[in-house]
Amino acid sequence: MNGFGQAHKKPIPILFSLVQDRIELDLLDTIQVESNSWIVSTCRFYISNIQFLNKGSVVWTEENSYHLVELSFTGRDSVLMELPNSFDYDELLFSLGIDSATNVAGVMGGDLDPTKGMYWTWQSGYINVKIEGISSACDSRNHAFQYHLGGYKYPYPTIQKIHVSTQPGQSIHLGFDVKSFFSKLNINHTCNVMSPGILSQQLSVQAGMSFLLIENE
């Protein structure tokens, strides 16, 4: 129970960074994808249901596991876990986005508070991933792109499971590779995805695949 085993816990930060080609980006750096350039002005997403596993079995689950990772200011954010010292693990598992049960449970607080700007007002549900900026690939107003990815209902759920190989003693530094995300966008893609549906689902899969583990330097 909390409070009685404090001496036996260790804090494990999960660090997130905006990257391209495994190198950390400053927000507003230009990202070149073939002949198009992209600049990210907003990047934030929810991660949830964080678990550590050992040999395929769950050894630790975070309670009330919902975190809004905000990469829009410094390009970096971290989430702190506190695992008991005695645990061995070889895998970190979390969801990119909010599970459907939480989506229908009503209004929540903390990182899930609707004032965070990650909850659709005209249709219920969380925005799992928000990426905004400008790109020469967009002939929208001001060349702006807005990807607000979410939706939990059949047939277009968007939550993604992310697996990371790791072990005690190793720092966990995850890069969100925006260049990889933009590279996978269809040449005739739309620059605005702001509601649940097939596009939101496709882009969510791409976002999930854009996470990579940055090795210790």
Added chain:
Amino acid sequence: MSKKGGIIWIIIGFMALSVGYHRNINMVELHYPANWPAPEYDFKRNPLTKEGIELGRKLFYDPLLSKDNSISCSSCHLSFTAFTHVDHSLSHGIEDRIGTRNSPVLMNLAWNKSFMWDGAIHHIDVQALAPITHPSEMGSDIATVVNKLQETEGYPALFYQAFSDSNITGELVLKAIAQFQLTLISSNSKYDQVMRGQEGIYFSEQEEKGYTLFKNHCNSCHKEPLFTSGEFANNGLPVDTTLNDFGRMRITLQSQDSLKFKIPTLRNIEYSYPYMHDGRFKTLHQVLNHYNHGIMDSPTLDPSLKRPFKLTENDKVDLVAFLLTLTDKSFLFNPDFSYPKN
């Protein structure tokens, strides 16, 4: 668990109780007829308290929630007219902007399975986000509302009383508004009194005939006792090409939901004109004429409407007489629901 651990939990429990008493919280239980189904709302997530309800009522009537401080929830949801906006087919918000749908009534919301004409909102706690943010309604956003409330003289203390926290959040604003709305129960119409067998209250001959007609034609969608099944249906309204509103399909993206809208309750229907999702019918007589000969067939038309009603003029009068028995004056004029005096 060790004995020492057990004793510490008892002490912590005691301290928690005393903090509760110190705050003087008054739990409220909702009362509703015994033959109603259990509410859909999970009150454990947002227990009703006198303080929460009062705060919610104050917020409901406060135009501070809108961009220019001119529009409150009550602007489109007036208590005396079943919490809807009469005489307006489509409601207007800030700067006289006109919206795209008719304002629905607010009553018996704890039994709703979804909210809005297309069920876009699935939980009452998050419903207020839609009008607060819509550019033709209140034109604001929840973060701005929270900031404005925090800067007032009175609200932080009211939030403290209701939630033990003078630090206002989006979650607390929405939960307070929900608490007030959940108390809006209408269950004391003449119909209810007759059903309860209340002494001296009987349907007139006309009303009785109307009730029979109702059970024969309307009950599959407008199910008693809530007078709605809460489901979505296409009731044969031809699409208004100035609005091109296809209803539920926009939310589910499924073609079988085209032109389906949420079946509204018929309670207090006398007071909630004009009717339908776009307010196209001003009178109940027009509604009945639609069901008689105005239904447009389509692949998604509700099966119960495949054959038009064959109501005679007398039938229509009787049916309307019955519908008027669904008026509940104790709801419409309940001082606990109207503009707060303080």
